Amino acid sequence: MKRFFFSWLFLFLGGVATAQNKSSLRFNASGEFKIIQFTDTHVNVSGGKNLGIFEYLKKIIETEKPDLVVVTGDIVTENNPQKGYMLFDKAFREVGVPWVMVFGNHDSENNFSRKDLADFLQSRPGCLNKDAGETEGNSNFILTVSGKDGKDAALLYFMDSNAYSTLKPQVDGWGWFTHNQVSWYRTKSKAYTTANGGTPYPALAFFHIPFPEYELAMQQKNAIVMGKKREPVCAPEINTGMFAAMLESGDVMGTFAGHDHYNDYIVTYYDIALAYGRASKLRNQENPNLGGRVIVLKEGKREFDTWIRDMHGAKEQPCTYPGSFTVKK
Numbered sequence: 001m002k003r004f005f006f007s008w009l010f011l012f013l014g015g016v017a018t019a020q021n022k023s024s025l026r027f028n029a030s031g032e033f034k035i036i037q038f039t040d041t042h043v044n045v046s047g048g049k050n051l052g053i054f055e056y057l058k059k060i061i062e063t064e065k066p067d068l069v070v071v072t073g074d075i076v077t078e079n080n081p082q083k084g085y086m087l088f089d090k091a092f093r094e095v096g097v098p099w100v101m102v103f104g105n106h107d108s109e110n111n112f113s114r115k116d117l118a119d120f121l122q123s124r125p126g127c128l129n130k131d132a133g134e135t136e137g138n139s140n141f142i143l144t145v146s147g148k149d150g151k152d153a154a155l156l157y158f159m160d161s162n163a164y165s166t167l168k169p170q171v172d173g174w175g176w177f178t179h180n181q182v183s184w185y186r187t188k189s190k191a192y193t194t195a196n197g198g199t200p201y202p203a204l205a206f207f208h209i210p211f212p213e214y215e216l217a218m219q220q221k222n223a224i225v226m227g228k229k230r231e232p233v234c235a236p237e238i239n240t241g242m243f244a245a246m247l248e249s250g251d252v253m254g255t256f257a258g259h260d261h262y263n264d265y266i267v268t269y270y271d272i273a274l275a276y277g278r279a280s281k282l283r284n285q286e287n288p289n290l291g292g293r294v295i296v297l298k299e300g301k302r303e304f305d306t307w308i309r310d311m312h313g314a315k316e317q318p319c320t321y322p323g324s325f326t327v328k329k
Helices: 002-021 053-064 082-095 114-122 179-195 213-218 242-249
Strands: 032-038 068-072 099-102 141-146 152-158 203-206 252-257 266-269 272-276 291-298 304-310 315-321
Touching: 032 053, 053 082, 053 291, 053 304, 068 252, 082 099, 082 114, 152 179, 179 242, 213 266, 213 272, 242 252, 242 272, 252 291, 252 304, 266 315
Parallel strands: 032 068, 068 099, 152 203, 203 252, 252 272
Antiparallel strands: 032 291, 141 152, 266 272, 291 304, 304 315
């Protein structure tokens, strides 16, 4: 009985500590909120792969001093990933920054299911993931950023873009947002807009697999592009309309994906910015250096600054949405 009591007490106190350490997000005194997006780290502890990235990730964080770190999928790729995720937990704890993760196609190929992974991450004190099982996938949730008055001022959508086609062999390739996920987004967006008196909050969305509009945007005759498209866009072959839902809802200013390791561009399509992060793993010198995408939201404005900070401290591709993508007449 005594052993059961102490086991229960340990779990209870652990849960309290976890709850107490969950950060609330808010704009700073200058009216800014800074995010760093890391992506496609492909850490494999048992195989000794990409274990050297953590010092670089911490260096980028220490340089930029963000309010939140977002890791957009293909994070730890091995059968028992707990040790790998604890390395991220340790690194982010050492630099004192809250963090979230959305899942990629490789994050549930092994012994850990997406649901188990979601539960594991949500138990970590510094992780702000809070998937409530409201739709398909296990990394669908929304965080709000408060303004100086303590009220909601911006939204951050985090979405599970799933893994692989569920219609094989008829349809091959990558996963897509399901119609239920699109409906989930529409419902949540409408509720927040209604609560804000009918005006959509400025919002950003983070996920792993880019939707087909990432390629369509690059086919525009007068596209203004920051960064490089070094490989084909690996989008799903099925388009279920998430981009259209965002366009109609009017809140999302920009989306931030990973998946394609050599693309790091940002372009607009019907006035929504479609951006890649910079793959955050070590590679040979012919390809872009490990880095992270920095995004700075501005309180009360539908705009953001963004750039890439690489592993050596260089600042690349600085631009502003929408200003840098507006054709001057």
